[in-house]
Amino acid sequence: MAQEKHDLQLEDVQDYTSDYPPDYPGAEGAETKRRGLLCGLIMGNKKMTCLLALVFILVIAIVTILVVGADENAIEGFHQPLIIIDPSTLDASVTGPLMASLLAMYDRNGMDSTPLDPSSGDDTPQRRAFFWLAHENQNLDHSTKMARYALAVFYYSTNQVPTEFDEEPETWYVARRWLTKASYCEWHGIVCDAQGRVEALEMDRNFLTGVLPIELRILEDTLYSIDIADNGISMSEENFDVFLNLVNLEEFFGDNNYLEYSEGLPPQMASLVNLEQLTMSYNLLGGDLSVDNVIPAMGQLTHIEMEANYFSGPIPDYIGAMEDLVYFYMRRNNFNGDLSFLESGAMTTLFAMWLDGNDLTGNIPAQIGSLQNLASLSISNTKLSGPIPAEMGDLLKLRRVWLYDNQLTGDIPLALQKLDKLEVLELHNNNMSGSMPQGICDIFSGVDYDFKALTTDCNGAVACSRSCCTKCY
Structure with missing residues (x-):
């Protein structure tokens, strides 16, 4: 039972947080009625709070310098430039077999390989991920290589991708160790199980734009949590196809993005039959949920949070x-x-x-x-x-x-x-x-x-x- 899975503490359910900003869609004229305990402490001890904040920032900066600086494979700093591999530098003896392996993988999973085709140009996330994987050319088992490819597609699909809401986005805020030779379990935001398989993507508040790529299907057997809250992800219609095969997903945190659908929830999300926690506040979702069949298909739900949208009926x-x-x-x-x-x-x-x-x-x-x-x-x-x-x-x-x-x-x-x-x-x-x-x-x-x-x-x-x-x- 869901009750047995939760440590039910009011301090964990946002009772103390401030209300949404009054300028957010759907929140016009809202009063701020609930103040956080932390906010109260800050207001009453501003000098001490500022001093503690400064000390905290300095400690984090020092630790970051020590950790990142000690690893020659780490990507230093924030908002690092996008990693782009020049295809002319690649060895054909590597790219040929790799492409064949990728195309076979696409075929087995019933995925459209068109974005991987040269006719699509060299700037698709799939082509860029292919070039990076060929450039890396590590002697890895097939499953690990395909997982690295899927994560590389995710990197290029959400990193500095212009959208109608952000035409000149910055790169990810933190990309520590991404697209290095290090195990992807050491890349920022990747959580792995004991066998080194990807369990979770924790990429909240990281300046992501673009869309979640269909290639996340490659990780479907073990991927149980996706957190892209507080980013600039912009998805509609067929972009939601990524959810069609993530049947083992238990948590999806998509708050404060540009997830857009006008007839309830995207129908592709009905495939998330094991989902327990669904949070999609601050998005562009609308329509009448009473005629929607998505939530009834999610038979394991214990947490529904979809505030400040446009649902009606x-x-x-x-x-x-x-x-x-x-x-x-x-x-x-x-x-x-x-x-x-x-x-x-x-x-x-x-x-x-x-x-x-x-x-x-x-x-x-x-x-x-x-x-x-x-x-x-x-x-x-x-x-x-x-x-x-x-x-x-x-x-x-x-x-x-x-x-x-x-x-x-x-x-x-x-x-x-x-x-x-x-x-x-x-x-x-x-x-x-x-x-x-x-x-x-x-x-x-x-x-x-x-x-x-x-x-x-x-x-x-x-x-x-x-x-x-x-x-x-």
Whole structure:
């Protein structure tokens, strides 16, 4: 079960991070409501923070110089020039057999070898990778040689490749040891298993552009994780074919790129039947997920994070049937409809759910009380109406709740007094009445948490003393 695979700590699920920038698509007018513990420390100790930061940078620089400078095969510095091999310098006795071997490999894997053909020119990622592999000319076993080729294609497919979003990109920020004679397990961002096979590509925040190449299929047997978050990867339509054969992939981190599709998720991603963690926030994805068949095909998912995209329509009922889902982050899309997907009562492993900034209407279903492992709930800045259901008092693990900026009515349920782990309960900017239950005030009086928050409209319709509520609206 997914619950057994996760150490569920709120500090690991971004409750403390600032909201998305207000100028990001879909985030217009957003308020910054959640401050990180680190941010609080920085703001309160600016001089000490700057000093520690300077010391840290100096230590990293010294270590980098020692490690990189000690290895004559290492690529020094940052944003190193692209490595390009002149094909005229290559030995035909090497290129001929190598090309035959590559073409046979393409044929066995059902891949299009056209980009490897001389008629495609010498500047395709495949041709450049072929030239590099021939230039290297190491005596390696076939599997290792093909893996090096696949990684070289990845290098040339994502390194200083102009896109419509970046016409003059820089080279990778870090390319330490890439395309050297060193084992690819020593190349920056490559994680290998005990047998020296590629398990993961950890290339986040590294100035990648271009597309993920289809040649990653060569690594499909062992590749379980791809992290390209916070780069400039630009993909659409057939570019997503790379996912068709990565059936062993368990993690894909694609946040903050230019992944573009307008009818839900790219259909090629339905092949990722073993995927557990899917994060694709800050992209150009849109459409109605309720008629999409991709997520239902991903039967192992425990983590869905696709915030700040353009998804529309209702939140699909199939989400409510995902019994192993642990994290569900869908803030700042264009979802409409209601919370009826919760009525199944099946999401008993759910730990965190954030749906802020969508056009959601209707009541909070009573079945929310079945989410027995829920610790973090955020559905602010929507159009929810009706009362807070008393069944929320059954969520005994609930610690942080944001329901501000809605149209909720009625009294604050006395049943919430049972939630003795509460650290945040923000209910302001609603149409509620009555008073804050004394039992909730008693809970917060004993909370030892720097960012505790208990808010209501206590400058208006809801009674809450200043000694109880941390802020009145």
